Amino acid sequence: MNTGLSILFPLIVLLGFVSFVVAAVAYFRSEREPEALQRRFLPRFYTYAMLFVSSLILFVGGGLLLRAGLSYPVGLEFSYRGQPIYAQVEPEKVPLGPPSLQRIEYRPEDRTRDLLNGGAFVGMGVLFLALHSALRNRIETPEERGLSFLNKGYLVMSGVVYGGISLVLIPMGVYQVIEYFFLPRGDSRETFWMRPVPGEILGFAILALALWLWTLPQLFKSLGGSEGSS
DSSP: OOHHHHHHHHHHHHHHHHHHHHHHHHHHHTOOOOHHHHTTHHHHHHHHHHHHHHHHHHHHHHHHHHHHHHHHHHOHHHHOOOEEEEOOOOGGGOOSSSOOEEEEEOOHHHHHHHHHHHHHHHHHHHHHHHHHHHHHHHHSOHHHHTTOHHHHHHHHHHHHHHHHHHHHHHHHHHHHHHHHHHSOOOOTTTSGGGOOOTHHHHHHHHHHHHHHHHHHHHHHHHHHHHHHHO
16 A cells, blocks of 8 residues: 555544644633534533534545546556556476566546545535534534634644645655656656655645635634634
């Protein structure tokens, strides 16, 4: 598995856990919501938690779709590592050294699988996001949202997670693109296991950056609103 992908989900868990703990400590130490909001704390907590989970589902599905999409103009080898095919030998003539790598086979079904899985994830993410956005509008008015600590915590948590993913994956993706296009790679049969596959993380990096930039204005607006109302 690509190094970027192998750290993606542990990174999400770590950043999400840290931001949740910091938000909880801040709430119990200094933040207080109006009494009317506090009486609806549990349904509001559920709604914001599901909004965050829905955005993660959307992020995973969108990353898979972007990985598949990048392989169309650039080629399957940009997004997928491929399958090594070794030369067939007779049992009594097995060489002493490692088996001979004959060719690298790139399978379009890998891209098709990403398109199907990514489409399913995006569809469910959009559906859950729409349902819980409607639920949030029922249990929290736009005026109350400016005073809602859960709203600010949700935006902070989203900003930390998607911003952290962007800061980790974007430099890795840029480096792999440069290595893929501009550095000599030699015979693919000899450098198969060392070749970069930029599309594996570039799609997730692009989508994380988009979600981060979408979250930041809302976060600044919520902080400004709370200052103006105090």
